[in-house]
Amino acid sequence: MCRLAAITSNKYFSPIENILALETMKEGHDGSGLGLTLKDLGGEFEELKAYPILSGICSKKGIEVVNDYMKKKGFRLEHIWNPKIKTVKGIAPRDHYFARVYEYPPAYKDKSAEEKEDLLMNTRLALRKIGEPDESIFAFSFYPDVITLKEVGDPLELGEFFGLDSDGLKAKIIFAQGRQNTNYQIYLYACHPFFIQGYCSMTNGENTAFVPIREFLMGRGFPGYIGYNSDSEVFTHILHYTARQLGYPLQYYKDVITPLKPAEIEARKDSDALKLMKQSLRPLCIDGPNMVIGFTPDGTCFMVQDSKKLRPGVVAGIKGKYALMSEECGVDKAVPKRDKSMDIFPMKYDMVIVSPGAEEVKVWNQLQG
């Protein structure tokens, strides 16, 4: 069972905070990897919020391919961030870890946000396709104001490896996953958090309904619904599908992945819509033990449970800084000074939503709608 540590704040903070929280939950990850997604970036990225950032890992050959490809597509490189790699025993460094900030191609200057998002995603997928066979390129995200870092190893050691303790890399929302590999082979594309067009999620669990969900998503005709090296990637894509593609408000994500029973639906004011949704989105119903933490493009963070609440999860903090974690000890590390009586342990019908800037926390109850 992986351990998850998400923090959302109105101030910039270092990802080392998430890593230290993960360290307190160490029995839950086995050194098979760390995934970090940072949103609403500070430091050197604070002035570059409008520009898309390509995050990934490349071999020496891969970086040349990336440069050529991006140039060919009209992207102009604005800025490069590379972690200052320290040698840490047990972690084999790859050639290039990077976050590269680009200017959109001139033809896209006046295009809509959706068109720009599609361009970014298709570019990321093209790079992935080129680099996947020989593992020369890993492209994790390509989106404005978002950076993704992933590597195999113990989270604390990886924090040191990437020099995150001394680097000025900061953000207002940071998701971190300490991996307990259950995907048979340790592979970077199987590492959470997963990101697509502003939507991100990480999961602590095992999705037994993975195959039918994957097949349904892949049948939507949307090019971004590929990959699926982890059964948890579908949670991100379901979020993207319901919120962006179908335009449903965020709370309906819960209704899609864990629909209510017929009698419970009847009690909801939007029962007519729910009944139709339940039928049409039946293949996206998840199963097995799963706790999902995610964020949306506006910076809202949330936590939901599977329909039986078979995994732990807690949301707690103070106004301006909230932690969404697998375990209480992680929250204690991230936000020690808080009123613990206000800690929220979402149950099977709950969706805990933290508003952008960690302003307020709401528990949306599925039964009440």
Next chain:
Amino acid sequence: MEPASGLRLDHNHDLSLREFPYIVRWRDDRCKRCGRCTAACPVKAIEAAVKIQRYVVSEGDSPAPKAERKVIQIVEQATDMERYCVGCGACTLVCPNEAIEPEFNPQNKLLHYKNKGGEGYKRGGRRNDPAISTLDRLKFTRISMLTDPALDAGRHEFRLRTLLGRILPPEELPLKLVNGKLIADKESGRFIPPVREIYPIMIGSMSIGALSPPMWEGIAMGVSYLNEVEGMPVVMCSGEGGMPPRLLKSKYLKYFIIQIASGYFGWDEIIHALPHMVEDPAAIEIKYGQGAKPGDGGLLMAQKVLKLIAGIRGVPQFVDLASPPTHQTKYSIEEAVAKMIQSMSMAWGFRVPVYPKISGTRTAKAVLNNLARNPYAAALSIDGEDGGTGAAYNVSMDKMGHPIASNLRECYLDLVKQGKQNELPLIAAGGIGKKGNLAANAAALIMLGASAVSIGKYIMQAAADCFGDEYNRCNLCNTGKCPRGITTQDPKLYRRLDADKVAERVVETFKAADVELRKIFAPMGRSTELPIGMSDGLSTDDKAMAERLGISYAC
């Protein structure tokens, strides 16, 4: 000089018992000559006979053998192929002394001789192949262990329900956002097809006429009980031949799928009952084919067309009722499928799902794709080669048709390719529970992509003790002489069958299957929805089969 025909002393043109599929083992020492066996035999394969027996006796102190003769009464098996022993075992059942039993003879040459008068062998039942079917070679190998704890079949809540009806793709749902909430946009004018939530095991089409009154009534009562008392929304299909008018006008109609087939039997009565219906039926099934006898029509023999049946079907008594192989008024798939679906939908104001049933065939995908483009098509039912029938030529049953597993799978994967796997439910039938593994076969088909499965022969065996099996046992359904009283209209025979008992067994069968389905899905970590298409849970020990079905190979 040659003896006249039939008087040959060498009996050269007679058949020996070794040619017969069942040899009756009769025990002289146990038999008390009560005659029950010969009276019960549905085909008169055994008869009381009088023989002269020669025996040797010796009396006195020293051996002095002498031959004597006495008249004895025996039970003798006929060597007439028209009266061959079908192995049903009705004789054994009525014998008070366990003195008689038919024994299967694997060397039999039934098919060589069962064609008297140039008429091919006709029978009921299903394909005579006792081999392990594909469905029984599928195993559930994705067991939740530690990384994802298995669920508790007894404690956790399971939702074993499925949807019957055309389902709109999410992109086309008429929803609008009002104050942060989605509401159904009733002014959109978008047609929302009717959808029923049903139990994933259905009872397939067996008509009144093919079945005896107590059998049909027993199943119907069992189904109603499952719905009303057990809360299990099991539905059954009427088969071709209408339904009793009182039932059509009753509140129980909602548990029934009414079938229309190429003979349109019973539809005059159904249409006349329409204005008086207080409930809509669960669905309408348009039968284009049957797995047991693909490309063949239905036939209800004249001897089964008694007053009750004639009344329901709207025909004279005692005439052969043949349904043509195809719907004679239709000349193309557009006519046959699209117009018929629309006509039937219109009859019930588009409130009832209407779907076609076809026999398993290599061309199933062509039908499927036609339906996928028809927004009124509610489902596709595919009946595989192991399905049963009340009457068909043996050659149709044994040699025609397509196994259900790969047929269903390729259709499901075709829908997956189009992203329509949730829009058009597939119903799989044909050989489910052939070896008794109802829940396992149903679960396997569901995980290959079926939304529901349909059973017929199994429920006759489980609920009414049908003798039939894949060694051609009994299979007399076509003759109207069913020794169990299941497929007969002869009151002397169907009096044997207790409708209440049948209903009780239907309920027990479904409740047991429900428990077993949980015992399959719980260790696989599935409980919130039916695992339709969860092919990663299945394995087989045959590599070619695994490749064809797109599942894993395990040995």
